[in-house]
Amino acid sequence: MQAFEYANPATLQEAVAMLGSSWGEADILAGGTDLISLMKDYIHTPKRVVNIKGLKELQGITKTATGLRIGAVVTFDEVAESPLIRSEYPSIVQAVLGVASPQIRNMGTVGGDLCQRNRCWYFRQGFGTLGKDKDGTSLPPIGENRYHAIFPKGDAYFVSASSLGPPLIALGAKVKIAGPSGSREIPVEELFVVPTSNKGREVSLAPNEILTEILIPSARGVRNATYEVRHKQALDWPLATASVALRMKGSTVASAKIVLGHVGPTPVIATEAEALLAGKALTPDLAAEAGKVAVNGAKPLSGNEYKVQLTRVAVKRALMEAMKARA
Numbered sequence: 001m002q003a004f005e006y007a008n009p010a011t012l013q014e015a016v017a018m019l020g021s022s023w024g025e026a027d028i029l030a031g032g033t034d035l036i037s038l039m040k041d042y043i044h045t046p047k048r049v050v051n052i053k054g055l056k057e058l059q060g061i062t063k064t065a066t067g068l069r070i071g072a073v074v075t076f077d078e079v080a081e082s083p084l085i086r087s088e089y090p091s092i093v094q095a096v097l098g099v100a101s102p103q104i105r106n107m108g109t110v111g112g113d114l115c116q117r118n119r120c121w122y123f124r125q126g127f128g129t130l131g132k133d134k135d136g137t138s139l140p141p142i143g144e145n146r147y148h149a150i151f152p153k154g155d156a157y158f159v160s161a162s163s164l165g166p167p168l169i170a171l172g173a174k175v176k177i178a179g180p181s182g183s184r185e186i187p188v189e190e191l192f193v194v195p196t197s198n199k200g201r202e203v204s205l206a207p208n209e210i211l212t213e214i215l216i217p218s219a220r221g222v223r224n225a226t227y228e229v230r231h232k233q234a235l236d237w238p239l240a241t242a243s244v245a246l247r248m249k250g251s252t253v254a255s256a257k258i259v260l261g262h263v264g265p266t267p268v269i270a271t272e273a274e275a276l277l278a279g280k281a282l283t284p285d286l287a288a289e290a291g292k293v294a295v296n297g298a299k300p301l302s303g304n305e306y307k308v309q310l311t312r313v314a315v316k317r318a319l320m321e322a323m324k325a326r327a
């Protein structure tokens with residue numbers, strides 16, 4: 001690992017001031033479950049590491065007038081154990097419990113989950129965010145791509161790694177971001193971006209910005225669920241995920257949000273499937289139809305066609321799970 005300066009700021013303002021104005025100057029350290037591996041592999045070689053884990057401003061889960069606030073350094077374990085989250089947001093609890101291993105859930109934070117780097121083998125081997133060769137050739141389409149996107153965008157074939165992204169988007173959550181000129185709030189779907197250069201990032205944060213909290217509207221009356229299809233029950237990311245949030249009018253769906261995870265470089269909003277459900281009673285057949293429609297436009301690579309069927313199944317099962325969930 002390259003030597004670095006370690007900073008332990010006492011306040012959020014101090015932490016922001018310690019970050020650099022370009023990538024590579026400083027890295028934010030939360031639980032370290034992704035950052036430390038990136039540093040050990042020389043993928044990230046920051047001059048300074050800024051620890052945010054002790055910042056009071058970033059801690060705690062609290063009720064707000066409109067829903068819930070989760071501080072960025074809250075761990076997966078704290079989320080899974082929170083009665084406030086368990087009572088209204090089963091889709092979040094299901095996503096968190098899917099994150100493998102008690103150790104990761106104990107150390108990993110919600111802010112770190114949203115900001116973690118992608119898992120593409122080429123990126124992790126030093127070929128840049130988009131996994132390109134020196135001459136600019138994209139490696140995933142011509143190489144190993146079994147875990148890559150079935151909804152690639154531009155030259156981005158990696159998948160967004162975050163398990164929390166899909167349920168937060170389905171629930172209409174926002175994130176609050178602090179920077180040198182104050183703070184701003186954006187919908188979670190605007191946090192995830194498709195990098196256009198091999199040095200670009202997967203999130204829309206500037207190098208000197210910190211994600212400080214997640215703000216989720218109340219989900220009272222919203223049936224929500226996440227269904228992940230995984231290779232195995234330990235130490236791996238899902239192959240395909242669907243998170244759904246349904247507003248019901250009696251026994252029919254008034255409106256639906258369906259968000260697919262781990263199939264594109266950003267979470268994919270399945271708008272066609274959402275429209276299909278509106279105004280209809282949700283039956284297993286309709287849920288299966290929504291799964292089929294959700295993968296319209298998928299462009300699988302040579303080795304990941306199987307993910308199309310997994311995604312159909314994830315959508316169907318998430319919808320059926322939501323119908324069982326307490327609203």
Ligand SMILES: Cc1cc2nc3c(=O)[nH]c(=O)nc-3n(C[C@H](O)[C@H](O)[C@H](O)COP(=O)(O)OP(=O)(O)OC[C@H]3O[C@@H](n4cnc5c(N)ncnc54)[C@H](O)[C@@H]3O)c2cc1C
Nearest residue numbers: 028030031032033034035108109111112113115162163211
């Ligand atoms: C074996 C294994 C299995 C895993 N399985 C899953 C899975 O199924 N689903 C899933 O979603 N994840 C999975 N993960 C990833 C894990 O969730 C992340 O490593 C973790 O959430 C990162 O949180 P952290 O606090 O440790 O972040 P860190 O490692 O400290 O940081 C991660 C990145 O985010 C940046 N960052 C951290 N916090 C902030 C912030 N508040 N503002 C701005 N930038 C920030 C850091 O600079 C760094 O680039 C797995 C990891 C491992 C090792």
